[in-house]
Amino acid sequence: MLCPEATVIKGNAGVYSEESRLVTDILRERVPVLEKASVDEFYVDLTGMDKHFGCYKFASELRQKVIKESGLPISFGLSINKTVSKVATGEAKPNNQIKIDFGTEKPFLAPLSIMKIPSVGEKMFQTLCNLGIKKVHTVQQMPMEMMERVLGKNGLTIWEKSNGIDDSPVVEFHERKSISNERTFGRDTTDIAKLRTLVTAMAEQLTYQLRQGGKIASCIGVKIRYSDFQTYSKQARIPYSSADHIMIPKVMELFESLYNRRMLVRLVGVKFSDITYGSYQMSLFEDTRKTANLYESMDKIRNRFGSRSVMRASTFGASNIGGMGNPFSGEPPMVLAHRTM
Template identity: 65%
Template sequence: MDRAILHFDLDTFFVSVERKLDSRLEKRPILVGGTGDRGVVAACSYETRQFGVHSGMPMKMARMLCPEATVIRGNGETYSQHSKVVSEIIAENVPVFEKASIDEFYADLSGMDKYFNCYGMASELRQRIIRESGLPISFGLATNKLVSKVATGEAKPNNQLQVEAGREKPFLAPMEVQKIPMVGEKMNQTLNNLGIRYVKTIQEMPMEIMGQVLGKNGVSLWNRANGLDNSPIVPFHERKSISSERTFGRDTGDVRKMREMVRAMAETLAFQLRTGEKLTSCVSVKIRYSDFNTFSKQLKIAYTSADHVLIPHIEKLFDQLYNRRMMVRLVGVSFSDLVTGNYQINLFDDTEERLNLYQAMDYIKTKYAYNKDGDQILTWASTMGISDIGSMGNPFNGEPPIIPAHRNA
């Protein structure tokens, strides 16, 4: 039985939401992102792309390329709410689906042709999403995730496309190689230097040659060029909260030590949010005194996963909560009301330098995590020396936690 994998993608999602909220923005060039000269473009309308604008570029450059564009700061919470509406519609209509990002979804319709026409069902579902969410959306339907994703890209804007079983190779053959997921600018340049511009060229090459030239990436690229992909749909389950607690080896009244501890826990949890592509809108702090009386305090905030936003809130909550002249046994930090989203979309006031800093820090943390003594390789200066604060793994994908050697806090 051939698989039937459906890929949905909300077209220019942030821009579409802004246009839904303000119809005067229709057909006008739109830039969503940091409004200052040092901000970053989070999303751009199709009207700006003919000028060479793309997401991720400095806002200053985008405004120079397209000076007539309307620049909008954007609101991560609003986008998350609209994404949730679409998620709920899809969940009601398919047996299993995967939420790949805030605006991208996969669904497995395999075997449903016995009862329904999969393409017809997908078409009806797309129309329902458009009708109930008010947002344009495109889909691709194919035998695997790779081809369905490429098909969605070809269907855009606001359209749909099916690649029937057995037609994967002819469908991909005439495309330029950068249309294959995993081929970025650097890989594309490497392939062009080798005289490879179109997918058909890779299809005609022996897999062994691709492996010799590009290693494992070459083998993976050959499989993708030939439309081969067995990656499964990962069922979507929304995690509502993450938390970290630490019981001190000995009850303490050292306020500075406790503040450093809650800072360190907030930093670790924020990192987990970013690696899990999650945002939080509710933060809380817990304190348990030596007499075992436990108190907590929470605060609603705008959706974020940024250290420099979350840590000050956590410190403020701790200062408000710690009001008894008594030794403390335990402190804890929790982030809840989680939604799917990339942290960059919520940092519209941030500079390109700050976004690059977060990406670099997260890369180092992911790759190296802890040194041989159990201390984090990379942390903010204010939390240096704080160890044993819990997992640096990803709690959203089943990754086992990486626990440093135990020390009494």
């Protein structure tokens, strides 16, 4: 073991999601427009509030409100747009706040590492370093056309953000609570193999949708409607997840316990609910890196060639499982980037 003295603490996606929901509720009750960018990152449009209350004063009091009610450390950056606010929030951490006055965006960004600019990851950072670009001020001094010519659209985006230019709006947050899929048969069936194949395929497709939306779910439901139109459903709680090897067996367990009338079946359906932002936390003792890599590879193929381009052998033949689309898909504004730590 490389680090025998290490203390390993298992992540708990359920706890993270509950805390995220608490902060979301506090913010949603008090701000005009809220965008939830991730489980711990929010944008708030405070346009016009400076005429009545003062944006910075309002944001400061809101931060204290979140800290008091949630017990979490909170950082925020206040500026004219989302890019500068996000960078300012990073500079305010841990547990602090920064206001970037209008007109001072470029001087604020100039001395920072170019890696502080959103959309500049490790690979792009290495590319920029090879071009002699390590600080934001270097990009600010370069012609926009040169950045675009060398790096294409990415170069133009980096140049604009480095110069504090970002007109993307704050998109109002509406959290989707559930996703589902169901199939009504053209001819009622008692083909149990067909039913199992279809239910498995539905669960597989919905789990993929969760991962694509950066979501996790903690409630699974299965529905069956018989030829006499009697409808039955069951649901079960699980730890928050978006992993096939957790979701699919639970779906099948519910289906097997529900399908007991041995009558012609008219409809079957699968539903995931109590959805929130997050990603599945691998267990150090139950899962392997190989499992995570498998999901990632499968999802890349699906993203490129379609959600049924790669599937389990047990779902082969389920050609029609319902809708396949991903459901999660003037005066300059004052934008607050607000992040829990």
